[in-house]
Amino acid sequence: xxxxxxxxxxxxxxxxxxxxxxxxxxxxxxxxxxxxxxxxxxxxxxxxxxxxxxxxxxxxxxxxxxxxxxxxxxxxxxxxxxxxxxxxxxxxxxxxxxxxxxxxxxxxxxxxxxxxxxxxxxxxxxxxxxxxxxxxxxxxxxxxxxxxxxxxxxxxxxxxxxxxxxxxxxxxxxxxxxxxxxxxxxxxxxxxxxxxxxxxxxxxxxxxxxxxxxxxxxxxxxxxxxxxxxxxxxxxxxxxxxxxxxxxxxxxxxxxxxxxxxx
Numbered sequence: 001x002x003x004x005x006x007x008x009x010x011x012x013x014x015x016x017x018x019x020x021x022x023x024x025x026x027x028x029x030x031x032x033x034x035x036x037x038x039x040x041x042x043x044x045x046x047x048x049x050x051x052x053x054x055x056x057x058x059x060x061x062x063x064x065x066x067x068x069x070x071x072x073x074x075x076x077x078x079x080x081x082x083x084x085x086x087x088x089x090x091x092x093x094x095x096x097x098x099x100x101x102x103x104x105x106x107x108x109x110x111x112x113x114x115x116x117x118x119x120x121x122x123x124x125x126x127x128x129x130x131x132x133x134x135x136x137x138x139x140x141x142x143x144x145x146x147x148x149x150x151x152x153x154x155x156x157x158x159x160x161x162x163x164x165x166x167x168x169x170x171x172x173x174x175x176x177x178x179x180x181x182x183x184x185x186x187x188x189x190x191x192x193x194x195x196x197x198x199x200x201x202x203x204x205x206x207x208x209x210x211x212x213x214x215x216x217x218x219x220x221x222x223x224x225x226x227x228x229x230x231x232x233x234x235x236x237x238x239x240x241x242x243x244x245x246x247x248x249x250x251x252x253x254x255x256x257x258x259x260x261x262x263x
Contacts, residue, residue, distance in 0.1 A: 023072035027130065028176055031169040032065040032089070034143050038150045038162050039096065046103075046155040057099045063092035064169070079184045083177060090173045097166045100159045109156040111163070118157075122149060122164040219244040221252035228256070 023029045039061035043054045071085035104111045112119040125145050143150070149161035216225050222244060229243035242254035 023069045026068065026072065026176075028089075028169055028172040029065065029068045029072070030142055031126070031165060031172060032061075032068055032093070034146060035093070035096070035162060035165050035169060036061040036065045037143055038146070038158070038165070041150065042155070042158050042162065046158070053099065057096060060092045060096040060099070064089045064096065067092065068173075079180065083180055083184070086173055086177050086180070090170060090177070093166050093170055093173070097163060097170075100163050100166070103159050104156060107156075109159070112160045114167075118160065119164050122146070122161050123168065126165075126168055217242055217254055219246065219250060219252035220254065222246055222250045224250065226252070226254060 039057055043049070043057055047054050047057075067085045067089035071082040071089070074081040074085060101111060103109075129142060129145055146161060146165070149157055152158060216227065218224065219226055224244055224246045226242040226244055228240055231237050231239050231241065240256050242256060244250040244252040246252075
């Protein structure tokens with residue numbers, strides 16, 4: 001299933017041409033959040049904090065998550081910015097993927113293949129989360145679903161589980177990016193849609209301006225045609241009415257919505 005930016009789950013504001021925000025419900029953002037939290041814990045437990053690798057891995061995990069959120073916010077005004085930020089998120093997660101693969105290879109630890117039962121079990125958890133009927137998805141409950149792998153004492157299991165999650169997040173981002181690209185081709189970017197909305201409004205204004213005037217009634221006193229007039233003073237000052245064209249000789253009037261009755 002392709003990913004698109006949802007409408008904001010915060011209070012509704014003025015209607016906009018394109019919805020934005022709502023990133024907390026995006027499947028890609030939720031997966032990236034688990035990866036970020038899992039990476040921070042992994043580095044704290046299994047890596048020397050004095051090495052530069054720790055900072056690089058944490059920053060890559062954070063970049064993946066944050067750029068998905070920023071892209072969702074930017075979607076209201078710029079398709080190009082949204083696509084660029086999602087591409088940065090995808091690249092950051094790819095960088096993190098290599099770090100976890102390096103960790104396993106350099107320590108001669110086995111990396112799961114996609115067909116391994118362990119990898120299948122991790123993928124199955126996300127499928128169950130995705131199909132669950134939850135109106136308020138929680139970062140904590142998402143992470144807890146993977147606790148059996150992410151909180152184990154075996155660093156190889158933790159690294160492999162995070163590799164599986166990164167592959168899933170990258171797949172979701174690929175679907176999201178492809179969906180945005182299709183929408184951009186079909187609907188155009190924000191500037192194009194704004195221009196189209198302006199043209200449509202201008203056409204509506206022109207149609208209203210060309211709308212025919214209601215037929216002029218005849219004066220109930222002398223039978224001559226009547227025209228629109230505006231009251232200048234009194235309780236009805238500023239209001240429009242039908243006045244006889246023979247004024248001031250004839251002072252016949254009608255209400256504006258009265259085309260055939262007497263005044």
